[in-house]
Amino acid sequence: MSTEEKRIEDELSYPFMVAGRFHSAVETANSFKLECSEVWKQVYCLLQMLCTIVRFATAAAAPSLYERPARRIAAETAKNIDRAYALVRKCNRRSIFRRIVSMVTAADFRKLLCHLDASVGDMKWLISILNIDGGGGIDLSLPPIASNDPILSWVWSFIATIQMGQLNDRIEAANELASLAKDSDRNKMIIVEESGVPPLLQLLKEVASPAAQIAAVTALCHLANDFERVRVIVNELGVPIIVQVLGDSHMRVQTKAANLVARMIEQDPAAHEDFARENVVRLLVMLLSFDMLVDDQVKKLDKQNVHSPLQINNKMEKSLGGRLSNQRLGNFYSNSYSHVEGSSRGWNHRKEREYEDPVLELQLKISCAEALWMLARGSLSNSKKITETKGVLCLAKLVEKEQGELQYNCLMTITEIAAAAESNPDFRRAAFKTNSPPAKAVVEQLLRIIKEVDSPILQIPAIRSIGSLARTFPAREIRVTASLVAQLSNRNIEVATEAAIALAKFACPDNFLFVEHSKAIIEFSAVPALMRLLRANEVTLLHGLVLLCYLALHADNSESLQQARVLTVLEGADRAVIAHHHELRELLPEAIAHLNLYHAGMNSEMISYIPLKQI
Known part of the structure; x- marks a missing residue:
C-alpha cells in the first residue's frame, strides 16, 4: 500500500509501534547514556504531540483533518525516530569488537538531536495550523520542514484554515490563497498539488456568506488558467457546485461564477460537456435576459388584464422551455439570503433587483455573455441549446442596445453559433430559417454593425458571421x-x-x-x-x-x-x-x-x- 493510500491514523501511529523497544534500548545502553537519555526526551515529546494529533483525527466531533502537511511531517518524524532508534541500539553493544566496528561519536548525537529538534518544531507548527490547541487566526510561521520553500508552509496554513477554521478565518485564508495564486503559476501548482481545490469548493457552498463565496470563486478563477488544473476542479465534482452557485447566489457571486465557467471552458474544451450536463446554458441565458423576459411577459399579461406574480413566473418558465423551481427562480439577482416562501418569490426578487447597482448588473451580463461565448465555441450541442432557449434573440437585442464589452461578447457568441450552423446543415435550417424572427433580428444587427459601426473589432466578427450564414x-x-x-x-x-x-x-x-x-x-x-x-x-x-x-x-x-x-x-x-x-x-x-x-x-x-x- 502506498503512502497516499494509507489511512492518516496509521501513518501517525507508526512511531508508537517502536516506542517500547526504543525505551528499552535507552535503558540498556552501555555507552553515551546521557546522550541517549536526551534523545529519549525528544522522542517522548514527539510521541506526545503525535498522540494529540491522533486523538484529534479520530474524534467524532472534530472537523475533517487536512492531511497533506500531517502526512509529510509524520513521515519525516517517523524517519528521524527510526534514525534515533538505530543510533541508540549501537550504544547497546556488549562485545568490544562490535563497539569498535559500529563506532558512535558525540557528533552523531549532536546531528541526531538537530533532526529531532526540527521534528519537534514541525509538530508544534502542525498542531498550530490544525487549530488543535484552540488557537485562532492564520499561522504564518515557518516550520523547519519548509525552511527552503516558505510558500509551501503558507499554502498549508491557508488550506488548513479554509478546511478547518472559523468562517472569518476561512474567508481571510481564501483571499490570501487567491493572492498567492495570482502571483505565479508555480504557486498555483503548489496549491493544487497540496489539495487546495476541495476546501475551496466546500467554501463556495457557504450560501449564507457572499464574502466566503467570492473569496473561494476568486481563488478558483486564478487557478483555472491551465488545462490540468481545470481538470482537477472538474474531477473534484466542482462543476455542479459552480452551477448551483451561479443559480442561487448574490449577483456579485454570480458574476464571479460566470467568469469561472468561462475560464474553465476556455482552458479545457472537454468541460463543455460537464457544464452542459448541468444545464448551465439555460441558466446563463436566463441571467442574461432576465429583465428582457420579465418586461415582455409583463406587457403580454397587462394586455390580458392579468397581474398575478405567480402567472408571470409561470409564463417566464415556459418561455425558457422548462420548469425552474420557485426557490431557484427567486434567488436570481437577489441581494438577500433570507428565505422567502411562496410562489411570488421570483417577482419579489425582480423588484429587489431594481435597486441593484447598474454597474454590477452590467458586469453580470458581461460575464454571462462571455461564458455563453466560450460554451458555444466549437460546440454544436451548446449552440443548439442557446437557440432552443431563445438566446439568439436575446443576444441580438443586446447587440442592438448595448456597447463595449457586453456588445462584443454577445457578438462573439453569435459568431460561434453561426460557425456551428455553417458546419451542420440541419442546425442551420432549424435555427436560421428565412422567416424566423430570431434569425431576422440577428441578420439585421450584423448588417447594421457592418455598415454603420466603424470598429474593426466589431465588424470582423459580424462579417465572419454573415459568411458562415451565406447558404441561408x-x-x-x-x-x-x-x-x-x-x-x-x-x-x-x-x-x-x-x-x-x-x-x-x-x-x-x-x-x-x-x-x-x-x-x-x-x-x-x-x-x-x-x-x-x-x-x-x-x-x-x-x-x-x-x-x-x-x-x-x-x-x-x-x-x-x-x-x-x-x-x-x-x-x-x-x-x-x-x-x-x-x-x-x-x-x-x-x-x-x-x-x-x-x-x-x-x-x-x-x-x-x-x-x-x-x-
Missing part, C-alpha cells in the same frame, strides 16, 4: 452581398480581407445559389476593389484570388472581368505563394482556362459579325 440567404437578399462588397474597400485591411473570405462563401459551389450571388457581387463593382486588395499583402492576395477565381468561373457575362484584366492578373499570380494554398492551387488553372475559353468565344463571335467586304 436567398438570391433576392442583395443587401447582404452589397454590404460585404462595400467592405472590400475598407481602409482596414483585416476587415477587407474578412469581407473577401465571406464573399467567397457566397460564390463557392457549396452554395446552391453561387451563380446568382457571383453575378450580384460583380454587379456591385466588387472587381475593382478586389484588384486593389490583391496588392496589400500575402494574406489578402490569397483570399482575394480565391474570390476572383470563383467570380471568373461562375459569371458568364464577364465584361467587368475583362476590363479589369483579371486574366492577366491570374496568369501573373506568384506560384510560390499559391503553392501552399491547396484550394487555390486547384482553382487558379480552372479559372484561367475558363477565361481563355470565354475570351476565345468572344473573339470568334466578333469576327463572325464582320462584313465580308471588310475582310
